[in-house]
Amino acid sequence: MEIKWAPNAFVRLTLPLMAGILTYLYWGENLPELLPLVGVLLVLFGVVHGWATCQKGPAATDAAGLLAVLTVYAAGAALTQQATESRAPDHLYRFGSRVEFYRGVVDDYTVVRPATYATTVRVSAVRVGGQWRPARGGIRVSVPREATVTAPQYGDVWLVRGAPAPSKPPLNPGEFDYRRYLEYHQVYHQQFIHPDQYQQIATAPPNWLRAVAMRAARVLDGVFRHYMHAKREYALASALVLGIKDEVDQETKQAYANTGTTHIMAVSGLQVGLLFGAVTWLLGRLPGRRGPWFRFVAAALGLATIWSYAFLTGLSASVLRAAVMFSFLILGRASGRQTSMYNLLAVAAFCLLCYDPYLLCDVGFQLSFLAVLSIVYLQPRIGRLLHPKAFFLGQQRPWQPKAVQKGWKGLGWSFDKIWQATALSLAAQVATLPLGLFYFHQFPLSFLASNLVAVPISSGAVYVGLGLLVLKGIVALVGVGSGQVAAVLDWLPRIVAGVFEWLIWLFNEYIFGIGRLLPGALISGIHVTAPQAWLMFAIILAGLVFFQLRRLPWLGVACALLGVLESSRVWAAYQLAPDARLIVYSIPRRSVVGFWQGAAAEVVTLDSVPLTETERTYRIVPGSIQREARQVYHRPGWRGCPVPAQVLEPGLTLTAWRGVQVAFVSGPLSGARAPLPGLEAIVLRRNARVTPATLASIFGTAAPILFDSSCKSWYVARQDSVLHHAGFQTYDVTARGAFTVRAQR
Known part of the structure; x- marks a missing residue:
């Protein structure tokens, strides 16, 4: 063939x-x-x-x-x-810890955290053995957020003392693999830099266009900050129109995640699509639109609009991705040929992947293209299942008053729009469901109710917000010639800003209202492995082929794959049920141990201070999701914990759980104590002042010595060499990750 x-x-x-x-x-x-x-x-x-x-x-x-x-x-x-930058002969990996100083430029947005600023520095040279050498490599750096520390700016050239460390792998079970995430962005090192460890020596942005774009985005952000009074509304306005989410609080982020509307806060396809739609609508009403050259003029204006918006939002990756997709759509229309939407999407993906192959690993890239692909294929098919416009028009009768007939027509138009929006939302969910479960471990059942209202309101807010920026720009231009006239005209952007703030408030209240009204609508804690996600895609594909061809064998294929998927989950649960293990967690400055039996656990904080929500969310919960745990109890201290724990003397606690004995040492020990052989591990806490001789006399030298995360780095460095010399095996939880001991079945 x-x-x-x-x-x-x-x-x-x-x-x-x-x-x-x-x-x-x-x-x-x-x-x-x-x-x-x-x-x-x-x-x-x-x-x-x-x-x-x-x-x-x-x-x-x-x-x-x-x-x-x-x-x-x-x-x-x-x-x-x-x-893959790490293959280069002059990459930072080749120099290891021999780096004395390095010179690099800030090459990314600065993320503002509660205690630090985080950004990426691209290295251009290192000093090794007193000599400067060319080098390359990315370092994810954090600097303390203090009054004396200026936030890093794109293009700042730094001279930094000290060698960066290779990025750490996940330290706890199921934890997000931040090292792999950084590697996909060609960043292989991390470093916390103290204020006296670096200095800015120049300003040389790697890309001047991007530098100007990022500055323009901050100037526009200042417009929202000036005209909007409520902090939450200002933060959402900046996120919605410009993609700047520095001021969005965690509660708001969680509310949007719980209702499936996080995509609205990320400037990407929605905002670029709204601009494209507005330009198309306006151009469709111009005289001469049927002329031979009109489509080229329309294409030029469309491209100018979406790329201007991409520039004014700082040329962020998500906006650039959407701009490329719509650019090919505009060019395809301008060619005058019947171009397949699938081919246009493929062209956009092909060009983006040729530019950066690692975009294939980007969650935003995957979700964007899958959602658009699913909408293009499924939305018309779902939309044809119901015909609300025809139904309501069918209720019209010749003898009815004109007002009643117009009412039926209006109802038909309204319900048709609602149904088409529902079809679009359903279509987008079909293809992105496996990825949503794989990456985010949750599914918001309220996504329809949320998006049906939130998307129209947010779309209107985007238009109003852009109108505010345009008006402010006009007033600023007038102010160049006459400040008094500009002061008089300033009431126009103030009125628009009031409408904008009200829309943002309404949008936000609706999202929080959905969360309060449907508190159980979020299914969370879903663990899906990569093979299971591929199986889900195969099931969806087989189902779509069945509906397209109407052939039962394809339904059989979908059912068989569904059986394989469910069998894999049942088998995983069967394997997990008898699994028992003790885990000493790696959580900065904390002493935490978990006792896991199947899908149940007792997590004990040995310092009797409960874990913060952040510590639980990022350190403990991923492992709980991985095991699909349903009974996880957090105990501040041993009180109330069913795990046997015996305080043998101040500073020494012994636990015996399912045949596993572990000693926790936090202070000086009495060398006269009877020996305690047969331990699986000895955990040193809070810089315990113990000597190798005392430890050997009480525990012997067979059990490994663990330094938990409450121990300081200087203490670990000093004790490690001494204990090794005495014949002990050691393990640093802070550097090497959680320590796991399997219990007897």
């Missing part, structure tokens, strides 16, 4: 490109240099393509097509290989 590349040629090119990228991500370390292979394949493709052109047979064409797919596949792996 002859392979046809049209009308979705780029779909068939993008898929092997993605496959090549995934191949490198999973097995890249074992692959040789791939660029020569791509060159050979390109030459071979040219030869085979020339032969196929002369032969003009299906076999020759198929051979050329398959070779093209293989070439794109190899190119995907090669592009990812070239984009």
